[in-house]
Amino acid sequence: MEKDDKPISMKHLPHKTIERLSQYRRALLICLDQGQTHIYSHEIAKIQHITAVQVRRDLMLIGYTGTLRKGYNVSELIDLIGSIIDAGEGIRVAIVGMGNLGRALINYFSGKRSRLSISASFDTNPDKIGRTMSGVPCYSLEDMNEIIARENIKIGIMTVPAAAALTVAEKLVQAGIKGILNYTPKPVYVPKDVYLEEYDMITSLEKVAFYVKMQEVD
Amino acid sequence: MEKDDKPISMKHLPHKTIERLSQYRRALLICLDQGQTHIYSHEIAKIQHITAVQVRRDLMLIGYTGTLRKGYNVSELIDLIGSIIDAGEGIRVAIVGMGNLGRALINYFSGKRSRLSISASFDTNPDKIGRTMSGVPCYSLEDMNEIIARENIKIGIMTVPAAAALTVAEKLVQAGIKGILNYTPKPVYVPKDVYLEEYDMITSLEKVAFYVKMQEVD
DNA sequence: CTTTTTTTGTTAAAAAATTAACATTGTTAG
DNA sequence: CTAACAATGTTAATTTTTTAACAAAAAAAG
Numbered sequence: 160m161e162k163d164d165k166p167i168s169m170k171h172l173p174h175k176t177i178e179r180l181s182q183y184r185r186a187l188l189i190c191l192d193q194g195q196t197h198i199y200s201h202e203i204a205k206i207q208h209i210t211a212v213q214v215r216r217d218l219m220l221i222g223y224t225g226t227l228r229k230g231y232n233v234s235e236l237i238d239l240i241g242s243i244i245d246a247g248e249g250i251r252v253a254i255v256g257m258g259n260l261g262r263a264l265i266n267y268f269s270g271k272r273s274r275l276s277i278s279a280s281f282d283t284n285p286d287k288i289g290r291t292m293s294g295v296p297c298y299s300l301e302d303m304n305e306i307i308a309r310e311n312i313k314i315g316i317m318t319v320p321a322a323a324a325l326t327v328a329e330k331l332v333q334a335g336i337k338g339i340l341n342y343t344p345k346p347v348y349v350p351k352d353v354y355l356e357e358y359d360m361i362t363s364l365e366k367v368a369f370y371v372k373m374q375e376v377d
Numbered sequence: 378m379e380k381d382d383k384p385i386s387m388k389h390l391p392h393k394t395i396e397r398l399s400q401y402r403r404a405l406l407i408c409l410d411q412g413q414t415h416i417y418s419h420e421i422a423k424i425q426h427i428t429a430v431q432v433r434r435d436l437m438l439i440g441y442t443g444t445l446r447k448g449y450n451v452s453e454l455i456d457l458i459g460s461i462i463d464a465g466e467g468i469r470v471a472i473v474g475m476g477n478l479g480r481a482l483i484n485y486f487s488g489k490r491s492r493l494s495i496s497a498s499f500d501t502n503p504d505k506i507g508r509t510m511s512g513v514p515c516y517s518l519e520d521m522n523e524i525i526a527r528e529n530i531k532i533g534i535m536t537v538p539a540a541a542a543l544t545v546a547e548k549l550v551q552a553g554i555k556g557i558l559n560y561t562p563k564p565v566y567v568p569k570d571v572y573l574e575e576y577d578m579i580t581s582l583e584k585v586a587f588y589v590k591m592q593e594v595d
Numbered sequence: 596c597t598t599t600t601t602t603t604g605t606t607a608a609a610a611a612a613t614t615a616a617c618a619t620t621g622t623t624a625g
Numbered sequence: 626c627t628a629a630c631a632a633t634g635t636t637a638a639t640t641t642t643t644t645a646a647c648a649a650a651a652a653a654a655g
Contacts, residue, residue, distance in 0.1 A: 170591060174584075175612065181583040185562060199632070206564055208573070211632095212614060219634060227621050228632050244583055246590040252582065259484065263477035263536075267562070267578060275586055313589055316582070318481075338589040340581055344403060344485070346424055354588040355426075356581055360485060363558055363574055364470065364534070365399040365462055366392075368493055370572040371531055371556040372464040373388060393642065417602070429602090430644060437604060445603050446651050 169243055176217045177244065182207055183214070184240045191233050199230040241274070249274040251312040253336075255327050256319035257282040257297055260342060264316060269293040278310045300330065307334040314338040321345040387461055394435045395462065400425055401432070402458045409451050417448040459492070467492040469530040471554075473545050474537035475500040475515055478560060482534060487511040496528045518548065525552040532556040539563040 186206045190198055200218070201211035218224075218231070223239050225231035254261045257280050268277050280297045282288060287297045298306050306312070315331040317324060321344050328347035331339055338354040341347055349355045404424045408416055418436075419429035436442075436449070441457050443449035472479045475498050486495050498515045500506060505515045516524050524530070533549040535542060539562050546565035549557055556572040559565055567573045 169587075173612065177584055177587050178580050181580040182564075182577065185577075185579065186564075201632090208564060208575075210614070213612090215633065216613085216635085225633065227619085227634095228623095228630095229621090230632075244587045246586060246593075250586045250589065252586075259477040259481035263481060264578060266477065271579075273579075275582060314582070314585055337592060338585040340585050346400075346404075346426060352592065354585055354592065356585050357426075358576070358581060359400065359403075360482060361403065361489075362396050362399040363576060364493060364532070366395055367532055367556040367558050367572055367574050368464060368468045368470075369395050369462045371468065374555060374570065374572065375464075391642070419602090428644070431642090433602095433604065434643085443603065444651085445649085446601060446653095448602075 172220055172243075176220055179207065179209070179213075179217055180221070180240050180244055183217070184237055184244075187233050187237045187240075191237065196233055197226075197230045198233055198236075200225075202230070245274040249276060250314060251276055251278040251310055252314045252316060253278065253307060253310075253312045254280040254295070254316045254318060255282075255300070255303075255331065256317065256323075257284070257287050257292065258318060258320075260318040261316075262292060264318065265293045265295050269295075275314075278312055279306050281306075300327075303330055304334045307331075307336060312336065314340065317341045317343050317347075319343060390438055390461075394438055397425065397427070397431075397435055398439070398458050398462055401435070402455055402462075405451050405455045405458075409455065414451055415444075415448045416451055416454075418443075420448070463492040467494060468532060469494055469496040469528055470532045470534060471496065471525060471528075471530045472498040472513070472534045472536060473500075473518070473521075473549065474535060474541075475502070475505050475510065476536060476538075478536040479534075480510060482536065483511045483513050487513075493532075496530055497524050499524075518545075521548055522552045525549075525554065530554065532558065535559045535561050535565075537561060 183203055186203060187198065200214040203214045204211040218236070221239060221243055223231070223236060252275055254264055254277060261280060265277055265280070268275070277295050280292065280295050281300050281303055282297055283300055288299045290297055313336065315336045315338070317327055317331075317339060319327050324341070324343040324345035324347050328339060328341070328349060332349055332353055336353065339347070339349060339356070341355065341357040344359050344361055346357055347355070401421055404421060405416065418432040421432045422429040436454075439457060439461055441449070441454060470493055472482055472495060479498060483495055483498070486493070495513050498510065498513050499518050499521055500515055501518055506517045508515055531554065533554045533556070535545055535549070535557060537545050542559065542561040542563035542565050546557060546559070546567060550567055550571055554571065557565070557567060557574070559573065559575040562577050562579055564575055565573070
């Protein structure tokens with residue numbers, strides 16, 4: 160009758176696999192748009208600059224099984240990945256800091272079909288408060304507790320100046336946020352029931368610079 | 378006489394160590410500004426959300442040795458990290474795509490003392506070409522080859538729309554760039570003598586969402 | 596002066612992530 | 626019909642990364 164989809168324990172999926180699943184899905188959505196119905200592991204691999212084995216292994220972990228010699232069914236796989244990494248009714252996100260980076264993120268997301276919706280933004284600049292950017296309303300930091308509760312927002316993206324990082328993180332936690340993505344160059348502290356991800360653009364650039372230098376002295 | 382600094386083989390430093398060194402330095406620079414002369418491994422660790430052992434191990438790998446019970450000399454360590462991850466006379470960087478993200482990056486960097494300098498930006502929008510943003514001149518994509526050669530630019534940061542990613546990457550490679558940092562959600566291809574680093578904000582956000590969801594079903 | 600504490604530096608163990616090896620099986624070619 | 630091929634799925638090995646364990650030594654306490 161129904162396919163016996165063995166109950167995958169999402170809890171034990173490697174962190175790196177989670178990241179890749181998100182990326183696979185993005186690539187697959189493009190394929191789907193182009194009318195491609197099936198895809199081979201080595202095709203996915205090439206797009207992501209990884210090996211085909213790794214793709215197959217990741218898919219094995221989520222219990223997806225393709226058809227021999229035809230590859231994976233694009234739309235099925237998209238759905239399965241969604242069932243794993245998406246939350247049931249979607250998750251609402253807020254951006255704190257409507258500077259260039261904040262606006263860049265909103266534009267990135269607007270128009271993307273996704274279970275993640277950016278429902279609010281916050282800033283201290285009175286010129287921005289009360290206005291709407293790409294459909295996202297901007298509120299005062301003062302109103303954070305209220306808005307986050309009202310809109311049932313679970314994740315906060317921090318794109319404020321480094322100097323404000325610590326206090327903003329604290330406010331987000333206080334407001335009841337469950338995950339923070341910190342784009343500030345300043346590491347912040349959160350209680351351990353809040354998931355924290357930090358990304359620092361300068362580090363990435365310095366890393367590229369290092370390997371460029373290495374290549375030269377080779 | 379001179380300290381016998383054993384020749385560290387930078388080539389074999391773990392990738393993750395390189396990233397952390399960059400972050401240590403940033404934290405250390407702040408300490409230095411605040412007049413702090415020494416720092417313990419566990420202090421660095423706390424800032425970076427890692428363990429003290431890992432800090433000590435990283436420093437061991439670069440051959441730095443602190444003073445027992447006093448910790449590490451902040452400015453010495455900053456210099457040593459610099460001697461490892463910085464290139465001698467600095468490296469010049471270009472940003473392609475002067476949208477919100479491109480401007481965010483320029484602002485991030487302007488005013489930072491660093492051996493990395495953003496020397497040029499490129500865009501297709503005629504309103505932006507010929508102007509200067511935070512001291513960085515904006516050129517037409519057409520002039521890329523010429524400018525990159527003239528300014529001796531080695532690294533390109535891609536902040537263009539996804540649709541332009543592939544062609545921009547190709548142009549950068551053609552122009553002789555040695556490293557690319559791709560902020561586009563679209564993976565690109567480069568020859569293997571060009572170092573490529575890709576970062577995708579949507580993936581990061583989806584990852585946070587996943588772990589937030591997991592925490593709830595716990 | 597001796598003991599305890601605290602911190603570094605390093606080796607060893609464990610854990611996480613990637614890659615290799617290979618069995619399996621439709622599909623195609625002869 | 627049979628052999629060769631090309632793809633998946635999975636176990637095993639390898640590599641990378643993190644963490645633990647502990648010796649050594651300066652400083653502080655008694």
